[in-house]
Amino acid sequence: MAYGTSDAHGSHDHHPSGWKRWAYSTNHKDIGTMYLVLAAIGGLVGGLMSWLIRLELSQPGLQYITDLQFYNVLVSAHGLIMVFFFVMPALIGGFGNWIVPLMIGAPDMAFPRMNNISFWLTAGGLVLLLTAGFTAGGPGTGWTVYPPLSSNEYHPGPAVDLAILSLHVGGAGSILGAINFIVTIINMRAPGMTMHRMPLFVWATLVTAFLLVLAMPVLAGGLTMLLTDRNFGTTFFKVAGGGDPILWQHLFWFFGHPEVYIMIIPAFGIVSQIVSTFSRKPVFGYLGMAYAMAAIGVIGFVVWAHHMYSVGLDVNTRAYFVAATMVIAVPTGIKIFSWIATMWGGSIRFDTPMLWACGFIFLFVLGGVTGIQLANAGPDMAWHDTYYVVAHFHYVLSLGAVFGIFGGFYYWFGKMCGRQYSEAAGRVHFWLTFFGVNLLFFPQHFLGMAGMPRRIPDYPDAYSGWNMVSSLGAVVTIVGTLWFLWLVFRTFTAGEKAAANPWGPGATTLEWTVPSPAPFHTFEETPRIAPEPAH
Amino acid sequence: MFKRFAWIGAGAAALAPAGSGPALAAQPLPWQISFQPAASPVMEQIQWFHDFLFWIIVAIALFVLALMCYCAVKFNEKSNPTPSPTTHNTTLEVLWTAIPILILVAISVPSFRLLYFMDRTDKPEMTLKAVSHQWYWSYHYPDHGNLNFTSNMIQAEDLKPGQPRLLAVDNEVVLPVETNIRVLTTSEDVIHNWAVPAFGLKVETVPGRTNESWVRITKEGTYYGQCSELCGLNHGFMPIQVRAVSKQAFAQWTEEAKKKFAANLEPESVRVAQAR
Numbered sequence: 001m002a003y004g005t006s007d008a009h010g011s012h013d014h015h016p017s018g019w020k021r022w023a024y025s026t027n028h029k030d031i032g033t034m035y036l037v038l039a040a041i042g043g044l045v046g047g048l049m050s051w052l053i054r055l056e057l058s059q060p061g062l063q064y065i066t067d068l069q070f071y072n073v074l075v076s077a078h079g080l081i082m083v084f085f086f087v088m089p090a091l092i093g094g095f096g097n098w099i100v101p102l103m104i105g106a107p108d109m110a111f112p113r114m115n116n117i118s119f120w121l122t123a124g125g126l127v128l129l130l131t132a133g134f135t136a137g138g139p140g141t142g143w144t145v146y147p148p149l150s151s152n153e154y155h156p157g158p159a160v161d162l163a164i165l166s167l168h169v170g171g172a173g174s175i176l177g178a179i180n181f182i183v184t185i186i187n188m189r190a191p192g193m194t195m196h197r198m199p200l201f202v203w204a205t206l207v208t209a210f211l212l213v214l215a216m217p218v219l220a221g222g223l224t225m226l227l228t229d230r231n232f233g234t235t236f237f238k239v240a241g242g243g244d245p246i247l248w249q250h251l252f253w254f255f256g257h258p259e260v261y262i263m264i265i266p267a268f269g270i271v272s273q274i275v276s277t278f279s280r281k282p283v284f285g286y287l288g289m290a291y292a293m294a295a296i297g298v299i300g301f302v303v304w305a306h307h308m309y310s311v312g313l314d315v316n317t318r319a320y321f322v323a324a325t326m327v328i329a330v331p332t333g334i335k336i337f338s339w340i341a342t343m344w345g346g347s348i349r350f351d352t353p354m355l356w357a358c359g360f361i362f363l364f365v366l367g368g369v370t371g372i373q374l375a376n377a378g379p380d381m382a383w384h385d386t387y388y389v390v391a392h393f394h395y396v397l398s399l400g401a402v403f404g405i406f407g408g409f410y411y412w413f414g415k416m417c418g419r420q421y422s423e424a425a426g427r428v429h430f431w432l433t434f435f436g437v438n439l440l441f442f443p444q445h446f447l448g449m450a451g452m453p454r455r456i457p458d459y460p461d462a463y464s465g466w467n468m469v470s471s472l473g474a475v476v477t478i479v480g481t482l483w484f485l486w487l488v489f490r491t492f493t494a495g496e497k498a499a500a501n502p503w504g505p506g507a508t509t510l511e512w513t514v515p516s517p518a519p520f521h522t523f524e525e526t527p528r529i530a531p532e533p534a535h
Numbered sequence: 536m537f538k539r540f541a542w543i544g545a546g547a548a549a550l551a552p553a554g555s556g557p558a559l560a561a562q563p564l565p566w567q568i569s570f571q572p573a574a575s576p577v578m579e580q581i582q583w584f585h586d587f588l589f590w591i592i593v594a595i596a597l598f599v600l601a602l603m604c605y606c607a608v609k610f611n612e613k614s615n616p617t618p619s620p621t622t623h624n625t626t627l628e629v630l631w632t633a634i635p636i637l638i639l640v641a642i643s644v645p646s647f648r649l650l651y652f653m654d655r656t657d658k659p660e661m662t663l664k665a666v667s668h669q670w671y672w673s674y675h676y677p678d679h680g681n682l683n684f685t686s687n688m689i690q691a692e693d694l695k696p697g698q699p700r701l702l703a704v705d706n707e708v709v710l711p712v713e714t715n716i717r718v719l720t721t722s723e724d725v726i727h728n729w730a731v732p733a734f735g736l737k738v739e740t741v742p743g744r745t746n747e748s749w750v751r752i753t754k755e756g757t758y759y760g761q762c763s764e765l766c767g768l769n770h771g772f773m774p775i776q777v778r779a780v781s782k783q784a785f786a787q788w789t790e791e792a793k794k795k796f797a798a799n800l801e802p803e804s805v806r807v808a809q810a811r
C-alpha cells in the first residue's frame with residue numbers, strides 16, 4: 001500500500017468503547033456515522049410528516065387532519081426538519097466528516113472536539129424542534145417563520161420560541177462544523193495536494209462551509225430579533241413600534257437563498273466524484289467545475305429577494321434581482337455540461353451510485369429550468385406561492401439533493417461499513433424512488449399552473465385529480481423507502497465483504513486506498529501525492 | 536412538458552364556459568394542466584411569455600436528456616471499453632458558457648418589458664382597496680362614496696348550486712370591465728396575499744404598508760382566487776371572488792351596494808382608522 005493507513009499501531013487502540021465511544025467521540029468517522037444516523041432519523045420523521053400531508057391532500061375535504069394548526073405545524077416542521085436535520089447532516093456532517101479527511105489524506109478533522117460539539121448541537125436542535133412541535137399547539141408558521149404570524153400575538157406560547165432556539169442551536173452547530181471544514185481543508189491536505197488538485201467533493205465542502213459561515217449568522221441575528229420581539233418588547237418586525245415585517249423576509253432570505261446552495265453544492269461534489277469514477281475518466285473541465293461552484297456560492301448571496309417578488313418591492317429592485325438570479329444559470333450550465341462531457345467518451349458502468357448521479361443530473365435540470373421561469377418577476381406573479389414553486393424546489397432538493405445523498409450513500413456505504421450492498425436491490429431502490437418522486441412532484445407543476453396555493457389543507461375540488469396522482473407517487477416513494485431500510489439491514493447482516501476499492505480503476509481518490517471498512521485511524525503517516533501532469 | 540398538453544387544457548377551458556352561459560368563469564378545472572384563461576392584458580402577456588420561455592426550457596431539458604442517452608448507449612462499458620483521456624476542450628467550454636448567456640439575454644428582454652408593464656397603471660380610473668384579516672377580506676371603494684364591505688367564504692353546507700366549494704364568497708368584489716383599476720392592498724393582522732390567477736394579480740398584503748398593483752379586466756364573468764400567503768389556521772379558507780360587469784351594470788351595482796352596506800358608510804375619521 002502506497003500510503004500509511006492501518007499500520008502497526010493497530011486500528012482499534014486508544015479509544016473508548018461502548019456508549020462513550022460515540023458520546024465523547026472526536027473521531028471524524030464515528031462523528032460522520034452519527035451525523036448519518038441523525039440524518040436518517042430526521043429524514044424518516046420529516047418524510048413521515050410529508051406522507052401525512054399527502055394523505056390529507058389525497059382527496060378534497062378535511063379527512064385525516066382536522067386540526068388545522070396541526071396541519072400547519074406538519075408543513076412547517078417538514079420543511080425545517082428536511083433542511084436542517086436531514087439534508088444538511090447527511091451531506092455536510094455525514095459525508096463531509098467521513099470522506100473529506102480521507103480524500104485529502106488527513107488523519108482527522110482539524111478540531112476533533114469542536115467536531116463533537118457540532119454534532120451534539122445539531123442533535124439538540126432536532127430535539128428542540130420536535131419538542132416545539134408538541135408544545136402549545138406547535139409552530140404553524142411555515143419554515144420561513146414570517147412575522148407577524150410568528151409573533152407572540154399570533155403564536156402565543158413557547159412553540160415558536162422553541163423552534164427559534166432549535167435553529168439557533170442547530171445553526172451554531174453548523175457554523176462550528178463549517179469552521180472545522182474550512183480549517184481542515186486549507187491546512188491539512190497531504191503534501192502535493194494543491195488546492196487545484198483537491199477532489200471536487202472537497203471543493204464542494206469548502207464552498208459550502210464558506211456559505212454556512214457567512215449565511216448562518218444572519219439567520220441567527222434575525223432569529224434573535226424575532227425572539228426579543230416575542231419576549232422582551234422590541235419591535236424590529238412590529239409595525240406598531242416602527243418595525244417592519246418585510247425586514248425579517250430580507251434577513252431570512254439572505255440566509256435562505258445561500259441555504260439552498262448549502263444543500264445542493266455538496267451533492268454537486270458527490271455527483272462529480274461518481275460520474276468520474278463510473279465513466280473511468282477524470283472530471284472534464286476540473287477547474288471550471290471548481291470555480292463554477294465558487295461562483296454559484298458568491299452569486300447565491302446577491303439574489304435573495306427573488307423569493308419576495310410579490311411583497312411590494314420597487315420595480316427596479318425586482319429588475320435587479322431578476323438579472324442577478326438568471327446569472328446563476330451560467331455556472332450551473334457549466335456544471336451540467338461538464339458532467340455530460342465527463343461521461344462523453346467514457347467507459348461507463350451503470351452501478352447504483354451512477355444511476356442516482358444520472359437521475360440527479362436530469363432531474364436537477366428539470367428543477368433548474370423551472371427555476372429560470374420563476375426567476376422572472378413578471379410571470380412569477382402567476383406562480384408565486386403556488387404548487388409550481390413547490391414542484392420546482394422539490395425537483396432541485398427532493399430529487400436533487402436527496403438523489404445526491406443516496407448516490408453518495410451507495411458510493412461510500414461499503415467503505416463506511418465494510419460490507420457491500422446488493423447491486424440488484426440498490427437498482428430496485430433507485431427505480432422505485434425515481435418513479436415515485438416523479439409521480440409525486442411532476443403533477444404539482446400542473447396544480448401550480450392552475451393556481452393551487454401552497455400550504456393549504458384542503459383545496460377546491462377541481463384540483464383533486466392531480467393531487468390524487470401526487471399522493472399515489474408518495475405511496476410508491478414510501479415503498480421505495482421501506483425497500484431501502486430493508487436493503488441497509490440486509491447489507492449489515494448479510495452483505496458481502498467490501499473490497500478496498502469496489503469500483504475499479506475509475507476510483508482514483510484517496511479513500512479507496514484504505515481498507516473497507518476504513519480503519520478507526522487512517523493516514524497516521526501523511527500520504528504523499530505524486531506530482532502529476534496538469535489535468 | 537406540461538405545456539405540451541396546454542392546448543388541451545386551454546381547449547377544455549374554452550369549452551367549459553361556452554356551455555354554462557356567456558360569462559367567463561375563471562376557476563380551476565379538473566385535470567387542468569395550464570393557466571386559467573387570461574382576463575387581463577397582464578395575464579395575456581404572462582401567458583405569452585410563458586409560452587415563449589416554455590419551448591426554450593423544453594428544448595434545454597430534451598437536449599440534456601438526448602446527450603445523456605447518447606452517452607449511455609455509445610459510451611457504456613460494453614460499447615466503449617477504453618475511456619478517452621480527454622478532459623479539456625476550450626472551444627466547448629467557451630461555447631457552453633457563452634450560449635446560455637445569449638439565451639438568458641433573449642429571455643430577459645421580454646421579461647423586463649413585462650415586469651415594468653405590470654408594475655402599475657399611469658391612469659387609474661378607479662381604485663379598489665383589499666384589506667386582509669384572519670380569515671376574510673374586506674373591500675373598499677374609495678371613489679364610490681366610501682362603499683365597503685367584508686367578504687367571507689361560504690361554508691360547504693351553505694353552497695348554492697354552481698358555487699364552487701372553497702372559492703365562493705358571500706359578498707363578491709364587483710368591478711367594471713375595460714377600466715384601469717388601481718388595486719391597493721394592506722393587512723389588519725398578519726401577511727396575506729390577494730391573488731386572482733386569471734388577472735395575473737398577486738399582491739402581498741402587509742400590515743403597515745400599502746401595496747399597489749393594477750388590473751384591466753377584459754371579459755365579463757366571475758373570477759376566483761385564494762389567499763396566497765400562509766396566514767394561520769384558516770389560510771385555505773379565505774377565497775377571493777370577483778365579478779366583472781359592464782360599466783353600466785357596475786354603476787347600478789354601486790348604488791345598490793351603497794344601500795345594502797349603508798351601515799358601513801361611517802364618518803370619515805372612523806373609516807380611516809379602520810382601513811389604516
Ligand SMILES: [Cu+2]
Binds near residue numbers: 727728762766773
Ligand atoms: Cu390569508
